[in-house]
Amino acid sequence: MSYVFYQGEIVKEEEVSISMRCKAFNYGLGCFEGIRAYWNDEKKQLYVFRLREHYERLLNSCKALYINIPYTVEQLCDYTLELLRKNNFKTTVYIRPVAYKGSNELFPTVYDDDNRVLIYCQPMGNFAGKDAFRVCVSSWRRISDNMIPARTKPTGGYLNSALASLEALQNGYDEAILLTDDGYVCEGPGENIFIVKNNKLITPPPSDNILEGITRDTVMRIAKEELGMEVVERSIARSELYSADEVFFSGTAMEVTSVVEVDNRKVGDGKPGKVCSQIKEQFFGLTTDNNPKYSHFCTPVY
Ligand SMILES: Cc1ncc(COP(=O)(O)O)c(C=O)c1O
Numbered sequence: 001m002s003y004v005f006y007q008g009e010i011v012k013e014e015e016v017s018i019s020m021r022c023k024a025f026n027y028g029l030g031c032f033e034g035i036r037a038y039w040n041d042e043k044k045q046l047y048v049f050r051l052r053e054h055y056e057r058l059l060n061s062c063k064a065l066y067i068n069i070p071y072t073v074e075q076l077c078d079y080t081l082e083l084l085r086k087n088n089f090k091t092t093v094y095i096r097p098v099a100y101k102g103s104n105e106l107f108p109t110v111y112d113d114d115n116r117v118l119i120y121c122q123p124m125g126n127f128a129g130k131d132a133f134r135v136c137v138s139s140w141r142r143i144s145d146n147m148i149p150a151r152t153k154p155t156g157g158y159l160n161s162a163l164a165s166l167e168a169l170q171n172g173y174d175e176a177i178l179l180t181d182d183g184y185v186c187e188g189p190g191e192n193i194f195i196v197k198n199n200k201l202i203t204p205p206p207s208d209n210i211l212e213g214i215t216r217d218t219v220m221r222i223a224k225e226e227l228g229m230e231v232v233e234r235s236i237a238r239s240e241l242y243s244a245d246e247v248f249f250s251g252t253a254m255e256v257t258s259v260v261e262v263d264n265r266k267v268g269d270g271k272p273g274k275v276c277s278q279i280k281e282q283f284f285g286l287t288t289d290n291n292p293k294y295s296h297f298c299t300p301v302y
Contacts, residue, residue, distance in 0.1 A: 003086045005079050005097075005119035010086050016118065021104035028156020029110055030100030031061035034190075034252045036124070037084060037093045037301060040288040046089060047298035049252075049287045050214050051077050057214070058097055061152035066110040067099045069117050076117075077299070083119055084301045094124035094253065100155065127253040132272050133174040134261040135188075135247075137238060138164040142178040142186040142209050150209040161189030175249070177241070177262070180209050185236040191251030192216040193259075195236060195244035196275045202240075205233040215250040215283075218297075222282045227275070246273030256280040 002013045024030040033055070037048040055076040062069055071079075080095060096119065103114035140163050144150065148157045160178075168176035177193060180186045185204055187193050192213040194203045201223045206212050223229040241247055247259040247267045256279055258272035267273075285291045289298040 002120070002122075003083060004121075005083050005117070007116055007118075010079075010083055013120065018102075019104050021106075022101075023103050023105065023108060024100035024116075024155065027101075027108040028154065028159070029065070029067075029108060030098055030155040031058065031065055031067060031153050032096060032098045032155060033058045033061075033153060035080070035095040035097070036252050036287070037089070037095060037121075038287045038298075039090060039092045040290070043289070044090075044302075045289070046084060046093070046301040047287070047289045048080065048084070048095070048301065050218070050297050051080065051299045053214050053217075055080075055097070057151075057153070057212075058099060061149075061154065062099050062115075064149040064152045065154060067101065068113075068115050069099050070115075071117065080119060081299065081301055083121065087121060089121070089123065089301075091123045092125060093121050094127075095119065095121045098155070124253070126255075128255065128257045130174070132258050132260040133249070134172075135175045135177055135259050136168050136171060136173045136263050137241075138167055138176040138178050140164045140167065140176075140178060141181050144181050144209045151206065151212055153211065158190075165189045175259075179238060180204075183238065184208055185238060185241060186210055187213075188249050188251070188254070191249040191254040191257075192219075193236075194219065194246075194248050194250065195240060196246035196273060197240070197244050199229060199275075201229050201231045201275065202236060203231070203233055204236055208235055213250060213252075215252055215255070218283065218286070219250045219256065219279055222279050222286070223275075226282050227278055229275070241267075244268070246276055248273070248276040248279075256283050 055073040102116040164176040286294045
């Protein structure tokens with residue numbers, strides 16, 4: 001049995017139901033977050049990674065989409081910790097808060113007062129399922145900021161991601177890379193992208209319609225502060241993917257995952273790269289509170 005958070009209370013999952021007429025279901029009028037809590041077996045402790053930053057981003061998404069929810073970042077953090085304790089998780093967990101328009105009115109207006117929040121969680125290990133991805137550039141372009149706000153996580157916007165992932169899988173690849181409308185490298189369907197060239201770490205800037213990923217920020221800090229690398233945010237041309245020394249993805253679900261082939265061209269020598277491996281190792285140390293310098297990123301649950 002699973003407990004969820006719904007409208008200010010922690011209840012059994014089966015007690016929550018959503019109407020078929022709900023605007024969020026009919027029109028995708030909602031936004032969400034994806035958060036991980038990492039289980040440290042030695043310390044017998046569960047640590048939520050960068051909890052505050054995720055709820056700050058959720059409230060920014062809500063603001064952009066006119067979903068007015070009555071909770072502060074602190075309250076949402078507290079509810080999440082309470083929910084994890086109630087479910088008594090002793091494993092790495094994925095947490096999914098959703099804020100949405102609950103009204104059953106027929107038309108897709110957002111200017112109403114029926115704003116709802118739910119949070120559910122589930123165990124999640126290695127989501128990527130493999131260490132090295134073969135990817136393709138999608139025929140779908142990433143939705144740009146003037147269509148659906150790019151720095152939000154809008155439920156409806158993920159149709160774009162789903163179409164890109166589906167196309168990649170149907171063509172025999174593991175994942176897609178979406179370009180911006182201008183043809184620059186943007187991101188994966190649910191993850192940010194990095195390339196390494198001549199020992200520099202390069203990633204698209206927020207103005208190229210990316211979601212400003214929390215894992216992306218963590219990766220940039222690790223590269224700068226722990227590996228002493230130069231980190232550059234700039235537009236990336238498609239063909240730079242083919243000549244990069246390394247390519248990799250970052251995301252809460254995907255964590256840090258190496259890309260070894262793009263459009264049937266090997267990246268570097270076709271094996272997971274050294275920089276990606278070093279970042280990955282640091283990343284897992286940090287998410288499980290094994291690096292005191294970054295303890296403030298880890299909120300203990302128990
Ligand atoms: C479109 C998109 N880009 C990037 C990311 C990575 O963001 P984060 O590292 O905050 O999970 C996600 C996942 O949330 C995403 O959905």
